Amino acid sequence: MAGGADCQFGFVSETTPGTALTVTKFLPIVSEKIQRNPNYIDTKTLSARRVLRITRPGAAEIGGPVRLELANTTLATLLRHMFGTIATTGAGPFTHTASPGDLTGKAMTMQVGRPDSTGVVRAFTYAGCKIKNWKIAAQIGEIANLDLDIVGMTETTATALATAAYDATWSPFTFVEGSVTVAGSPVTTVRSVELSSDNKIQKTRVRMGSANSKEPLENGVRAILGTIATDFDALTNYNLCVNATQTALVLTFSNGTQSLTITMNVLFVGETPTVDSADLLDQPLPYRVISGTSDAAGITAVLINSESSSA
Numbered sequence: 001m002a003g004g005a006d007c008q009f010g011f012v013s014e015t016t017p018g019t020a021l022t023v024t025k026f027l028p029i030v031s032e033k034i035q036r037n038p039n040y041i042d043t044k045t046l047s048a049r050r051v052l053r054i055t056r057p058g059a060a061e062i063g064g065p066v067r068l069e070l071a072n073t074t075l076a077t078l079l080r081h082m083f084g085t086i087a088t089t090g091a092g093p094f095t096h097t098a099s100p101g102d103l104t105g106k107a108m109t110m111q112v113g114r115p116d117s118t119g120v121v122r123a124f125t126y127a128g129c130k131i132k133n134w135k136i137a138a139q140i141g142e143i144a145n146l147d148l149d150i151v152g153m154t155e156t157t158a159t160a161l162a163t164a165a166y167d168a169t170w171s172p173f174t175f176v177e178g179s180v181t182v183a184g185s186p187v188t189t190v191r192s193v194e195l196s197s198d199n200k201i202q203k204t205r206v207r208m209g210s211a212n213s214k215e216p217l218e219n220g221v222r223a224i225l226g227t228i229a230t231d232f233d234a235l236t237n238y239n240l241c242v243n244a245t246q247t248a249l250v251l252t253f254s255n256g257t258q259s260l261t262i263t264m265n266v267l268f269v270g271e272t273p274t275v276d277s278a279d280l281l282d283q284p285l286p287y288r289v290i291s292g293t294s295d296a297a298g299i300t301a302v303l304i305n306s307e308s309s310s311a
Helices: 076-083 235-244
Strands: 009-011 036-037 040-042 055-057 063-069 084-089 096-101 108-115 121-139 145-152 152-156 178-182 190-198 224-230 246-254 260-267 280-288 299-303
Touching: 009 076, 036 299, 063 121, 076 084, 076 096, 076 121, 076 299, 178 190, 235 260, 235 280
Parallel strands: none
Antiparallel strands: 009 108, 036 063, 040 055, 063 145, 084 096, 096 299, 108 121, 121 145, 121 152, 121 190, 178 246, 190 224, 224 280, 246 260, 260 280, 260 299
């Protein structure tokens, strides 16, 4: 087959950011667009010429989006690089508890296998990859998605394609397996939910003497926010917005054996429900993650599954 169905996506945590390792973990993907975007430097000299005299290569930007389905396994390592801090306990099932932490020194090698028109899967290997932004989203009638926006340091096509081995228990969470509670009470009329984080990672960190980026670093306070779309049931949740009440928001995906539970302290910044048709009214509930005490008190993700390590 010469089409995208033969693609593969693998990753592994690096010991030293930018020093590539052989990828060992693999996930099916919905789509990807990790690219090397070259930059060129044009001469500005004048010499009685009507066309550009010379251009020189500059520093390339490495990065782009990857869309995955949010699944029960091969997720702990990604959580480590999404959040920064993770601790693993238990002995099968294992409990991985992630919270915001320093991303310095944490990077991944990623490899994308892209089939060419002859049916050969060409390996594109990216070192020094960090998760610049991420988003978890679910809506009725759909499988939950995990979107990652990657920024990297280098690209090469000289590394051999790794042999992909997928976890046989891999299964994505659906909207049926999702649930939301606000202030400890289930919200049973959720139509869709989103949670995203801008990790404030520099897109490139190029310095004199090299065409490659140094390790991209955090460069600001993370913006962790989202929105819930529900039916307009009563004034309870709307009053949380009006009164600027900080409250607990819990987003859970569970198939009965494995689960991902994200507990947040949020400020709803939401909107007034309005009438624009004869349809049932929506209650939009946009929110921001906030904490006056600790990062972990703002947001913590607990993954329970069969993975023994988040390394």
